[in-house]
Amino acid sequence: MVLTQELRVATRGDGEVIDITDDVGAEVAKSAVQDGIVTLFVPGSTAGLTTIEYESGAVHDLQEMFERIASARLAYRHNLRWGDGNGHAHVRAALLGASLTVPFSRKRLLLGTWQQIVMVDFDNRPRERRVVVQIMGDGPAPREGGAA
Amino acid sequence: MVLTQELRVATRGDGEVIDITDDVGAEVAKSAVQDGIVTLFVPGSTAGLTTIEYESGAVHDLQEMFERIASARLAYRHNLRWGDGNGHAHVRAALLGASLTVPFSRKRLLLGTWQQIVMVDFDNRPRERRVVVQIMGDGPAPREGGAA
């Protein structure tokens, strides 16, 4: 059983980290699937997905790390060729990854207590993002002995 | 067909890299699924999953890389707010990722010869970790012509 949905997320870009946990959980809750995986995927090459403890300190620290390893102030060949100034966003997104798979059981995402699912928009401008939410797994077990 | 299991792994923290390949392979072996994926997921925001050639040199090199890009000696806002001193662990875990999907065929994980599945515990203290092991795929093909 496969269900393909899509979230719409308005972002400010510039590394904004957006908590999409509740939206993902709601898609699982309203599906008929009890146990399985939710595959999350960002179409686009300047955003990524991961999990983090969604509090402003850890979010800031993650952004600082990306600035250390792929600073927006470095020279990027992508910028020389295309002039859109978001070369750092492409590199960061490729490293973080566009895909995330989260298992669930009895309709509950198997996350840790302080662990949230986040989308990071690395682009250098606000975007209207789509996130694919595809749910796959087993439906409810047939009730035993059940004549109507 | 979906099976949700859990491994328990005692770690020393501080970037310890633990080979869980055999445990994952054993869960696949004892399931009824022949071909499919095993979705691995660490509930928690200070550990991650990947594959590596599990020998002490490469393991050390990986730990050094994380110290270069998210040193434990840097200042982290997470530490200022929460005082638990593991801000670097949150950043490293978000970058490495909490999820890993490994395909298998005829109950054999499709890993390379020198490639192991590992959990990296970045936290700054020993932990008792859970790793979700969810197996999804096709059961054995029905035997042809088989009357009972």
Next chain:
Amino acid sequence: MVLTQELRVATRGDGEVIDITDDVGAEVAKSAVQDGIVTLFVPGSTAGLTTIEYESGAVHDLQEMFERIASARLAYRHNLRWGDGNGHAHVRAALLGASLTVPFSRKRLLLGTWQQIVMVDFDNRPRERRVVVQIMGDGPAPREGGAA
């Protein structure tokens, strides 16, 4: 429904980035699965998978980022022990990840317009690589009322 296929990819190594989008799309197209996921996996510990806008600028920028965070010129313990000089490749591959999951719907990969699926071969020599392409999902819906 699960189908396990394999691509063969000849690489030059040294961080070469190879676009495998069309090959993956072709496997999905010729399968009987309409909606589901394709799990990609590189057996081996010196290559990884991700998505990127596959143009020479962004590809170069990604390679430069890996040289910044895990330079081939650093000392690696893996090299001291095994003498094959590809310690940086092991570290980079473990960070990028050997696995990638891409959802598809009506046989179309749900990628962004400028987003390609790539394999990065970090090894320090040409390789003949395999990439596992495992397709899982729903077959075509049975036609309603359909007598032949």
